[in-house]
Amino acid sequence: MCVLFLGLPSPLVCEDGEVACSDGSDCILEMDRCDGIPDCTDGSDEQDCNERCSENEFLCDADECHPTSDMCDGHPDCFDGSDEKSCKCRVEDILA
């Protein structure tokens, strides 16, 4: 089975259990995709990972990634506001 990303300049044939990096430069193991560690030179194996965010991001309950600096800043950044819901460090709580 060949797994190819659409729009490659030249077809890259990967072996079973492998996926192509989006720049077409390399094949990586399927298990290495979305494991939080960039294996492609362009880091594309860690992009478009619905269930994972970058190292400096967190995942909302609504499946969005936001910078960790947005967490617990008193302003809802997640669509569902989950970045503020799970706060144990809210200013209000500290002052209470």
Ligand SMILES: [Ca+2]
């Ligand atoms: Ca990876």
Ligand SMILES: [Ca+2]
């Ligand atoms: Ca926030």
